Amino acid sequence: MHSQFSVAWGISRGRFVDTISDLSDEQMRWRSQPGALTIGEAALHVAGVETMFISQLLDLQLTPEQTRIKLCAVDGAVNSNPFPFKLEEITTKLALEALEMSKAMTEPVITHPTEEVLRKEIISALGPIITGEGALGRLSFHAGYHQGQAYLQRNAPGFPK
Structure with missing residues (x-):
């Protein structure tokens, strides 16, 4: 049995991955x-x-690589800190591997x-305290939000062919 969140998460996340999988590193x-995330950063x-x-939610100890990916939740996306990866480091392979890990x-x-898990309180990417239920609700549509942005960028004037 799937939770109320997993079906939407699977669909929106699958569409996001489908939208970006065939892109070149460029x-x-x-x-x-200026100020917009690249598709790789997203x-x-x-x-x-x-x-x-x-x-x-699970009180996990992360590897250094996972910790760096975790920083991408906020740094350069929500706050004014630099994005954790330099632009030249961002590749399609890196993005897809990070998405597979998460x-x-x-x-x-x-x-x-x-x-x-549903009752546990955590800090959200935007800062407020939310429950696990709130976190899973946010995850269920988050990739879909960025899939829409990626679609628009792919069809924008000047997008590399």
Whole structure:
């Protein structure tokens, strides 16, 4: 049995991955306007938010690589700190690997959340304290939000072909 969150998460996340999987590294790094995330940065941000939420919900110790991905949840996306990866580091391979790592962490929890997870309080990417239920609700649409942005960027004037 799937949770109320997992079906929406699976669909929106799958569409996001489908939208970015065929992009070149140059396309992943293209910035539509100053201050906007590139598609690659958005992918790392999606993986970062999943990592941030699930690691708090399960009290996980993260590897240095996972910690760097987790920083993408906020740094350079929500606050004015620099993005944790330099533009030249961002590749399609890196983005897809980060999304695969965070999917492996998130899928079991969002599919079968325990009552303890649903009630647990964590810090959201935007700063407020939320419950696990609120976190899973946010994750269920988060990738879809960025999939829409990626679609618009792919169709924007000047996007590399």
